Amino acid sequence: MAGIGYNQRDEPICASRQHDGDRLPPRVAAGRQLCIRCRNQVEENLVELPALYELCAHMLDMRHHIREQAGDHGARGTELTDTVVAIRSDILGVLASWCGLVTGERGVTGPDELSIRRLTSFLAIHLSWLTEHTAAPDFADELAELASTARDVLRHDIEPRGSMFEPASRRET
Numbered sequence: 001m002a003g004i005g006y007n008q009r010d011e012p013i014c015a016s017r018q019h020d021g022d023r024l025p026p027r028v029a030a031g032r033q034l035c036i037r038c039r040n041q042v043e044e045n046l047v048e049l050p051a052l053y054e055l056c057a058h059m060l061d062m063r064h065h066i067r068e069q070a071g072d073h074g075a076r077g078t079e080l081t082d083t084v085v086a087i088r089s090d091i092l093g094v095l096a097s098w099c100g101l102v103t104g105e106r107g108v109t110g111p112d113e114l115s116i117r118r119l120t121s122f123l124a125i126h127l128s129w130l131t132e133h134t135a136a137p138d139f140a141d142e143l144a145e146l147a148s149t150a151r152d153v154l155r156h157d158i159e160p161r162g163s164m165f166e167p168a169s170r171r172e173t
């Protein structure tokens with residue numbers, strides 16, 4: 001058999017989509033389904049998602065307030081508002097479904113309320129178990145996608161107002 005050797009070893013490779021396009025996706029430690037980088041990313045996303053979730057809520061409040069002040073009851077901005085509402089609901093839904101997998105398969109009691117912090121803390125507690133689960137790559141990918149969608153939406157809201165940090169190249173000198 002031809003080849004340079006790496007892929008002929010028995011260690012499984014990390015199946016997360018984060019490595020799409022990598023010629024040699026990282027291998028995973030015995031018993032795990034995620035590489036160290038993806039595991040760290042999951043940990044970061046579990047910390048970041050509650051903050052993003054709350055920033056999205058803040059953004060909805062602000063938009064509601066601005067529209068009321070302006071007497072604007074039209075459709076402008078509705079699309080963005082809908083997107084923010086949808087991403088918040090996706091975040092809760094996806095996290096809750098992973099909590100469901102843990103409670104179902106481990107026979108443990110899940111979070112007692114559908115709150116973002118309860119859900120993420122619960123998943124953080126069971127993170128080691130999750131990284132050994134065959135569905136771990138999906139778990140990592142779904143969290144990464146939620147965080148990235150939320151970041152994009154928040155960025156989209158900030159940009160139209162203009163940045164205070166104008167690139168030096170555009171400044172008059």
Ligand SMILES: [Zn+2]
Nearest residue numbers: 014016035038
């Ligand atoms: Zn990985």
